[in-house]
Amino acid sequence: MPEIATRELTFAQAVREALAEEMRRDTRVCIFGEDVAEAGTPFKVLSGLVEEFGRERVLDTPISEAGFTGMGVGAAMTGLRPVVDIMFGDFLTLTMDQLVNQAAKVHYMSGGTWKVPMVLRTTLGATRRSAAQHSQSLHAWLSHVPGLKVAMPSTPYDAKGLLKTAIRDENPVVFFEDKMMYKLKGPVPEKDYTIPFGVADVKREGEDVTIVATSSMVQVALGAAELLEKIGISAEVIDPRTTWPLDEKTLVESAKKTSRAIVVDEGYGRYGVTGEIASVIAEGAFYNLEVPVKRMGAMHVPIPFSPPLEDVTVPTEQTVFEAARGFCEKG
Amino acid sequence: MPEIATRELTFAQAVREALAEEMRRDTRVCIFGEDVAEAGTPFKVLSGLVEEFGRERVLDTPISEAGFTGMGVGAAMTGLRPVVDIMFGDFLTLTMDQLVNQAAKVHYMSGGTWKVPMVLRTTLGATRRSAAQHSQSLHAWLSHVPGLKVAMPSTPYDAKGLLKTAIRDENPVVFFEDKMMYKLKGPVPEKDYTIPFGVADVKREGEDVTIVATSSMVQVALGAAELLEKIGISAEVIDPRTTWPLDEKTLVESAKKTSRAIVVDEGYGRYGVTGEIASVIAEGAFYNLEVPVKRMGAMHVPIPFSPPLEDVTVPTEQTVFEAARGFCEKG
Amino acid sequence: MTTATEQNKVIDGVKAEPWMRMYRRMVIIRLFEEQVNDLYTRALMPGLAHLYSGEEAVAVGICEALRQTDYITSTHRGHGHCLAKGAAPDRMFAELLGKRAGYCKGKGGSMHIADPASGNLGANAIVGGSAGIATGAALSAKRLGKGQVAVCFFGEGALGQGVLYEVMNLAALWKLPVIYACENNLYNEYTHYSETTAGDILARGPAFGVPAESVDGQDVRAVYSTAQRLVERARKGEGPAFLVCNTYRYTGHHVGDINREYYRSKQEEQEWKTKRDPIKNLTAWLIEQKYAEKAKLDEIENEVRAEMKAAVEFAITAPYPSPEEAQEDVYA
């Protein structure tokens, strides 16, 4: 049968395909982390890779996040292209020294002589009923740190393209996957393709309000846009795709066009991603905005376990819809 | 001779006095960290405390930041009031799990049954020619995390009052001291006093422009205000004193009055403190601002060692002065 | 026909009492976990849970050596520790279902049950995450002179976390009353510990100045007597200890881990369940010692089963917290 150009894959399959293709293309690419081999991670994202590439390139580690992340830095400096797997983004807390004081600074501190082409894949996202230590979205911390790049795919298509770019990048890249999106389906080309960092994607065009969203919040924003359309409000949904580098121009241009902007991110609402992006828009589109930029992030509380509590801590289609509606009425 | 109400103390002396007074008042207060006893820390901030309170209450630790910070959490839960000393703020990277997944969440996860009355004292600030791993200002990370409080004194007076409040607080407090301010002198009452968290301080009143600054940037802002006065621009300098809780009202009111705001913070400029505060002002004073809020933070690079390089990475009196002048001309 | 001395034993409540208590505790844990698995399969429990079935003798034997005022820290696989230290099943089930009546008002769930009344500093979902907390509690105990001991429970997977060695070193330097109780159930999730652990586990204590011992974690009597010795030693101010308990988890890493053949054999599971079950073995010993008749033990089991059913019912009918409560308890 003739090869088809594109087919539907889940987000998890897209991530796996990107890894498999890159590992075939470049034998220096290897993976290490906890239960990444036969188990294929608890989310089964890596299933099948150890069978194809062997334990030489897909290595199960002890529960030593700091240790094997540090090894990723050293391995990347000396010729490998490691993809380090940190099961839950909450465990980034254990890797911060290796990521921030080592990976992010080696190139600069060495006057540009050493490079750290490492990818650290991890997860974010709440509502999995996993409570406060397994539900955080800590990407703002890494976006704050010069020397790191931060990618946040929101679709299977972006996941494959951005991960390939991350693996080919000469710098340390932190790659965030929302664990609640792994089963999300979408079209993914079979062919090899990459998506450049620092280029936002207009996920939906609109006229009345700009909704800037990251990771799974893009799906939430698109759902809200549907609801808004029903009441005659045309929302433009923009996905920066990488928080660093950040495509300020596209965000600002959209806000100038619509004169209203909402920023939706699943990280804690204070001192995080929404503050940065809202500031960029408030400054860039200052003379065009009819209303203040609205920020929607996780409630400023540790993520609670109980469903009725957890559900109110993160932005939803409904809350984003209502915010946008309130907005456009004002304007 | 009669006791005088107030005398000049250095910032370091004010910190030490606060600790000494609290340790006399409450025997549960103890200090641990590296070289805190006889050495009194490399900055000599704690000199004399071990002589007065003994090694039972001023404990030298191994170089185990994660370990002894975690012990601080457990000790605080069970009846002590530990003041944990992390020599350089850059080493917070090693304590993030203990601070963020443990200290910040214990009270909430336990449904309010356990408390963590712990203070973690650490430093921030560049221009000490200490290079990328000893010069960072990472307070934005902690301000991002619900469950923590973050204090950033800018004067000896505030240092003593805020530290006493921190030690008496029932929650984990991260207390940032700019190592370049330790020798700064200022009036400090001998009597016992505390400064409430979440109350900004107007360090200088003005009409034309609001400069919100944190920690040592307050001194920079005051210097810039002097320069501005010479050219007839009246700057109001506001110090939030705690980034969390944050006194939004005072910041917004000032910006409404002056219609222009600059935010100056020594942390990295992106995804940090300036983004949060600028967003709060841009939203709260939206209809009063004549120009976009200007953000001034550390250049988005690891801190370089070489003086001519390091000096251009942080805001200075001159750069803040120029920003404000440019501003007021525009308006 | 039984001898006088044997006769005595049966009536000798004093001798029998602690063993009967441990028997009941182990049965409580076993049947509690049965209910948890049932709640999961009936889709009544949000999220997942990590069952302690098979490891009962470790928590029960060690906690029997503790006072109510002593401290423990627990893990993601913590139900057994909480129950052994004295938590009430009904409030635990309520927590597992996210109800307001739960130990954490529904905010913590299975992996975060804490209970000041029984000295439980809390379960922890970060592997090795409570090593610092337990050691800090031991520092308080020593400084405040309350004569308490802290027990830090963790799985052998936590041996991969460097912070464990940082605090062991500190506990040894400062002679703190803390017991590091390593539950070696052979697996870190889906990986055998031999693939993640080099050298000799027992050597990891002494290398940091902490004396180490290992014990058959399926024999509650051995666990109890060893724990008692180490706890009393710590209480006397003689410092920390590292206790490795060799045990096995009967079911999956969590309730959703059904197909396990790719990392361990059904036969291995069967052998542990049949030959080394801690409850079966204690039962046999109690009867052989004439501490109790089979009927009595069955009666206890039935009582406990009824209690668990009632506790589950309580939890199922208990109300959820109201959404506004999400904003409470962030700060004290």
Add this chain to the structure above:
Amino acid sequence: MTTATEQNKVIDGVKAEPWMRMYRRMVIIRLFEEQVNDLYTRALMPGLAHLYSGEEAVAVGICEALRQTDYITSTHRGHGHCLAKGAAPDRMFAELLGKRAGYCKGKGGSMHIADPASGNLGANAIVGGSAGIATGAALSAKRLGKGQVAVCFFGEGALGQGVLYEVMNLAALWKLPVIYACENNLYNEYTHYSETTAGDILARGPAFGVPAESVDGQDVRAVYSTAQRLVERARKGEGPAFLVCNTYRYTGHHVGDINREYYRSKQEEQEWKTKRDPIKNLTAWLIEQKYAEKAKLDEIENEVRAEMKAAVEFAITAPYPSPEEAQEDVYA
């Protein structure tokens, strides 16, 4: 009157050559640090520096056992490691002064000198911060089959950092060619290591599957022969090693640490300097072995002194980077 065999020795360059090279290297380090201290006292150097004086035999003995393509990671007290692995003094001084001609274009300074040409992965200002990097380099060496070995230098203070044990465990599991070289100079800054280190340091290797040895770090011949054995073992694929070198720093923790009586006695310092100086001892041995006459050794010292002076001059007159360069090299 000397015997024929003794005669031979003097002319026997082959035998003498490695020892003469090590002698010169140690003298280079000693005199380099003299200049650094001088730059500090003359207020010509920004910031501080941690001198390696007294510990020369450790870096020189170990690096003599390495190839140029082998890797090292270094510490805040790293000048000796960099020089021993082959870095040029002039570019090092330039870096210490923040000049563009420095190894890091002035961006790194004393604590971050790195040099790909000599396999130097970089000094590190985070205690224990390079343990992961060195172990990762060993992973590359093994995977890419280049036959390289990585040496991770660290002070005994780094024994407090848990990450060290995390990577030792991994190096043992994966049989990686890495040597963990612990420089025990007795002090963590201003605190004696006995107050920060419980148990037996040497036991910390085997507890994680890493064989351990200790050596007199003031005896370059002992350091070299031990290092050579462990390096070759690692190169052959037989796995990592933990090497404790007992040594002493002659001056302060950093150049500004002048009054040290509160943490160590002048007498202690004197004894190490007089009885156990690595350069004096090698000098005596070289003469006794007739590998060189005193005059020859003094001549070398004078050559080196001149080199160092020239190197410092180069650095002092070298230009600073221009401010715009602060924004370069953030991303590759």
